[in-house]
Amino acid sequence: MTRQNRVAASDYVFDNDGDHSADQHRYLAELLDPLTFERLAQTGVTAGWNCLEVGAGGGSVALWLAGRVAPDGRVLATDIKPGLIQARPGLTVVRHDIVRDPLPEGEFDLVHARLVLSHLSDRRRVLARLRTALRPGGWLQVDEIDITRWVAPPLPGARARNVYGVYTSTMARMLAAAGSDPTWGGVAAREIAEAGFTDVDPVRWTETWGHGSAGIGLLVSNSHHLEDRLLEAGMTLDLLHEVREIMADPGFTAPSFAIHSILARRSAEG
Template structure:
């Protein structure tokens, strides 16, 4: 789970400077980029567009956008800790907190944020700021998760299901304690509409994760990244070692969380 904008850098549960940050972003790109790119393409993004990528993380989406808007366009990729975002022609990287730092009004043809706003208690205020930063007719895309139905044990059941469920529950507790709402993806479209954006379109996606999948790779990486917080949330180091073995075992499978992708526009007559 990515996006480094938050009320303060220390409040954010995932750290771009962590030992497992690169793995996290690699698995996120493998898991989510195909859906993100498919949805972004629906906007018609192309040469000359001015784009903003909020909480760019490892930069895979920003790089894709930079290729699409060349020649003549530009992409501004922001993050509280932008050190993992590569530099390319047409791509500007900036340290920026979307909660507190200013954005130019009416400046962007397209704004994208993935797994960012769910981490922000001020997400509704941020939505208003993002709307104001769009030019009239400009596009906003948010990609978020909803773990409401994710906590069910996997089909394999038994001890594997028990320890997996404990891990998922503890992860949700860690995110909640940091001010995140990992269920927000399911209601994000409603908040986007309430912020005054129009033509709101929501797509929902799920799959089954099996051994070696990007989804389980992400969860294993997160179990290392959040180890101290997970222990504070009630897991033991022994349970964490066990759940890593479970998620790496032949034959293990588990349902993914829901991914919600919301597309909307700023009205053209604003």
């Protein structure tokens, strides 16, 4: 086990310095980018816009935005550990804590955050800060998950069903213990409206993950990335090895968690 994979290495569960971070962000991009880009395009984002990408992770969304706003627009990509984000003209990458570090006010045409706010305990305060960072009439897009109805797949044999169920339930319990809320996507639209945003437009997406899919790849990657935390939360190495074998079976399929993508605006009156 390398030093960056130890639980104490970061307060954030999915540490960008972990050995499996690149895989995690690659699978997330493959899984989520199509929906994220479709929704972002609905804002009309185009050349000359000024955009903020919060918690940019691997940088795929920031790079897409930079291409849309070129040549005269700019994208500010922030992360507490931004080392995975590739630089390019029109894209500024900075180390930034959205909870504590200052943001310019009334500057951005579009703010996007994906799988960020669910990991923050003070989401209402962060939403207020994001609203203030937008110009009047500017757009917010928040993409989050909800595992409330994330049911176990119809696996053959009680043992396989139980092992997979232990894995997903332990992960949910571990995330909650670390201060994350993997169900927050289900109430995100309501909290965004309560934060003063207007024109709140949520969509919910699910699919079935099959062998070789980004979703299964993400689950397997997470079992490695979060191994120390899963063990602390009660799993054993034998169970982790077993669930990896189950998920590697060519016949394995599993329902996805729900993805919620919410568009909203700061009112034109401010």
